[in-house]
Amino acid sequence: MAVRAGVWTGAWPVGASGSDRARGVEIAEPIDWAAAYVEYLPRVYDYFRLRTGENALAEDLSSQTFELAWRGRAGFRGDRGTLPAWLFAIARNVAASHYRRLPASPDLPLDRAIAHPDPHEDNSPEGAAQRHTELGIVRDLLMALPPRERELIELKYGGGLTNRAIARLTGLSESNVGTLVHRTVHRLRIARDARGGEEGCQR
Amino acid sequence: MSADRAGEMERTADDTFLTEWRRPPRPEFAAALYERLNRETSAADSGPAASFAGLIAGAVMLLTGSVVWPAVAAGTGMPRLARAPLVLGVPSSLPTAGTPDVRDLTPAMPHWQPLEHLPTAIRSGPPPAGAVRADDRSAAEVSRTSGPTETPVPMRAPTPSRADPAAPRG
Numbered sequence: 001m002a003v004r005a006g007v008w009t010g011a012w013p014v015g016a017s018g019s020d021r022a023r024g025v026e027i028a029e030p031i032d033w034a035a036a037y038v039e040y041l042p043r044v045y046d047y048f049r050l051r052t053g054e055n056a057l058a059e060d061l062s063s064q065t066f067e068l069a070w071r072g073r074a075g076f077r078g079d080r081g082t083l084p085a086w087l088f089a090i091a092r093n094v095a096a097s098h099y100r101r102l103p104a105s106p107d108l109p110l111d112r113a114i115a116h117p118d119p120h121e122d123n124s125p126e127g128a129a130q131r132h133t134e135l136g137i138v139r140d141l142l143m144a145l146p147p148r149e150r151e152l153i154e155l156k157y158g159g160g161l162t163n164r165a166i167a168r169l170t171g172l173s174e175s176n177v178g179t180l181v182h183r184t185v186h187r188l189r190i191a192r193d194a195r196g197g198e199e200g201c202q203r
Numbered sequence: 204m205s206a207d208r209a210g211e212m213e214r215t216a217d218d219t220f221l222t223e224w225r226r227p228p229r230p231e232f233a234a235a236l237y238e239r240l241n242r243e244t245s246a247a248d249s250g251p252a253a254s255f256a257g258l259i260a261g262a263v264m265l266l267t268g269s270v271v272w273p274a275v276a277a278g279t280g281m282p283r284l285a286r287a288p289l290v291l292g293v294p295s296s297l298p299t300a301g302t303p304d305v306r307d308l309t310p311a312m313p314h315w316q317p318l319e320h321l322p323t324a325i326r327s328g329p330p331p332a333g334a335v336r337a338d339d340r341s342a343a344e345v346s347r348t349s350g351p352t353e354t355p356v357p358m359r360a361p362t363p364s365r366a367d368p369a370a371p372r373g
Binding site: 034037041042045046049050055059062063066067070071133134135137138153157185188189192 | 217218220221222223224225226227228229232233236237239240243244
């Protein structure tokens with residue numbers, strides 16, 4: 001059990017060794033925020049990359065997330081959630097705030113809207129090239145998903161969160177998260193194979 | 204088992220295409236952000252303490268000025284106006300260069316001192332030479348504008364009147 005100053009923190013300190021965790025040793029050391037930064041910056045960054053598709057924007061949103069987290073880290077209560085859940089709750093809010101600030105997209109014809117469901121998708125040549133990268137392919141697949149399933153995949157494969165952490169963030173049950181993720185990955189795999197077949201036929 | 208390991212085991216089979224796109228952030232970005240975070244955090248941590256210290260220092264300076272300054276001024280023969288406490292006598296902080304010496308014209312006690320607090324002998328007896336009632340603006344103004352060499356306007360008899368709010372009633 002992780003205890004800090006006599007209070008249950010609920011999360012293993014980042015600096016705790018695996019053997020300490022396995023033995024259930026009470027660890028009095030505080031959370032190592034430098035180690036947390038090293039561990040979670042790549043995850044938050046990839047979460048924003050998968051969500052936005054842009055590296056520069058992902059850096060900007062990651063900066064905002066960690067600035068908010070650093071300012072509020074004194075108020076982090078481990079008994080209310082784990083550190084990654086707390087951090088990704090901030091990241092989700094940052095992303096939502098970013099998309100709220102964007103101007104409303106113009107109305108598109110239905111066929112174009114179906115072909116490009118993301119209203120903020122970059123249709124420039126650079127954007128088209130980006131879509132043919134590994135990240136672009138995955139994002140194209142995600143765009144065909146309903147928002148809830150898309151977010152589950154972003155948190156799972158972008159942020160690297162466990163089903164339990166995702167369940168806490170989204171309000172779903174842990175088993176429901178597992179089932180939804182499993183089905184969604186199956187759908188994505190089928191869509192990816194179909195896409196590969198189409199591209200092979202075009203060549 | 205760590206949370207990371209558990210998360211990896213939870214992954215559905217054949218989902219590597221959902222992880223191949225991952226890239227670490229640029230090292231210069233990570234270093235610059237970490238430096239900025241620590242700089243802002245240290246500044247924010249020292250902010251309230253610095254403000255509190257400034258507040259305390261200001262209060263100490265104000266108290267020191269109000270207590271020590273009149274005593275020092277009294278010992279150096281500075282004008283009485285300048286000897287008034289800084290807190291209570293705002294005019295003492297005004298520049299006095301070029302103005303007449305009013306050391307004998309200012310009241311011996313703060314002008315907001317009610318007259319009934321004075322000893323009865325002083326109130327009933329003749330006013331001391333050079334004394335000017337503080338609420339008698341006309342006399343004070345005449346005296347100040349006439350300069351120190353002129354004869355001070357004597358204090359009027361302290362008869363109670365309606366216009367004198369400080370006078371004893373009944």
